[in-house]
Amino acid sequence: MTSFPGKPGISIEGVSVSFPLYHGNARSLKKMVVAAASGRLGQDRNQRVVVEALRNISFSLHGGDRLGLIGSNGAGKTTLLRTLAGIYEPVTGHVRVEGSVNALLDPGLGMNVELTGRENIMLRGLYNGMPREAIAQLEDDVTSFAGLSDFIDLPVRIYSSGMVVRLGFALATAIRPQILLMDEWILAGDAAFLDRARHRLEAMVRGADILVLSSHDQAIVRTWCNRVLWLEQGRIRADGPPDEVLEQYLGHPLTPLPAEAEPMAVG
């Protein structure tokens, strides 16, 4: 891959990630059974049992690329997102990610329900290395979007579930990275809120140079992505334009998208 300094880019070469099964408890046993069922148990050099979550993955992404990850549960989509975010370091291969990254992997994302809304916002700002003024701006932005005016100084624990979703969403979408890694949870939520949130989410996605989105929803993938990677048991099964890969994945021709879901402009 040719990389230009300052230009965001992702390059993954021959990456494998495997999880050793250490803790001999029910949790591990459960994992082992699940992994055995999907035929992905292996052994590493030290004869330890490992689950091979990603096997020999290679691809590269440049500015403007919107990659959708599809595949069944446990195919390695979330592990791949975590590897791109630098949370898991590869067992073999090479991961290179240039540019600021925001990974929206789980709705909690460091949110502590015992802390107040304001404290959670401050922490998120600090986690992203923001200076004081930017955190003040973040606080205004999140408070007004999530509609928390009276609750901002109360612990998140007493918020209604709708408020928690709004706060989590507002926090997740308030930070504008060059590379956006997104798990599909962010697209879940009650319909009324989703309608209001859609513009905000789309603005963030449009603002990012590179998007990697993991989703089960073919309509979302077709709307937002211009390239799709089909993962199966940790390997790339197919890689190509969305419609082509989705047709293979679903095993039948795609129906045309509903009129209002216009394909998203790139860049």
Add this chain to the structure above:
Amino acid sequence: MSMTSIPIESAALLDLRADMSFPARQRLAISDVTTGGRLWRLAWTLGWLDIKLRYRGSMLGPFWLTLSTGIMVGALGLLYASLFHMDLHDYLPFLSLSMVLWGFLSAMVSEACITFTEAEAVIRSVRMPFFLFSARVVIRNLLVLAHNIVVIVVVFVVFAVAPGWGAFLAIPGLALWLVDSLALSLLLGSFCARFRDIQPIVNSLMQIAFFMTPVIWKPEQAGRHFFLLQPNPFFDLLEVVRAPLLGTPIGGITWLGAGCYSLALWGVAWLLFVRARGRVSFWL
């Protein structure tokens, strides 16, 4: 709707390879420590919020720490002064200082074990320098120490004990404690993330160390068994801070011991951290 989101730092590069050489791993570990150090404001906030959360909703807040330490020192002081036939004027200042300092050491060792496991949610959702979580644990325990210092001050004032200028010699000792605490949290944090049985073992060892170290009894009481104290790392490390504050002289051998134990701790901690850093998130 206007979009007022905030761009984040753009100069970021992640370059990870498998099967790295030791120098390459070490470079990543060094950058972990330096980037973690730059996040001191976040470490401070996390440490402070930990304390605040423990005591949120209680009337005295973190001063419950001060109160409970005060009661403990008072009760133990009366009991042991009569058991050991010691003068309360002499014993209580010693005991208050010892108990507070030991409280820091033992809580630091015990909490070092959960440095990374307690931060599991964050570690699994965003790439953060691991040193940040070490700094958080150390800061949290320093804040506890700061609240307990009130007890020492009260006892010293009541018994009219003035430590004198020699007390400033405790500063290098405290500096040593600070760097050792950071090393300890990297060491035990990684080790306990991998082996979950370590923490209970460490806790029971600390229980034994409490009785084997002159905390509630004075070093000179060991008499002809004094040599038994020499191989105890806690003795030297406790003395380099406690003795100057009590105005008792300490020998160069104590400083040498404290220095050597610290060097060994950092050496082992660093080797382990360089190896384990990239694996911790798999262990959680």
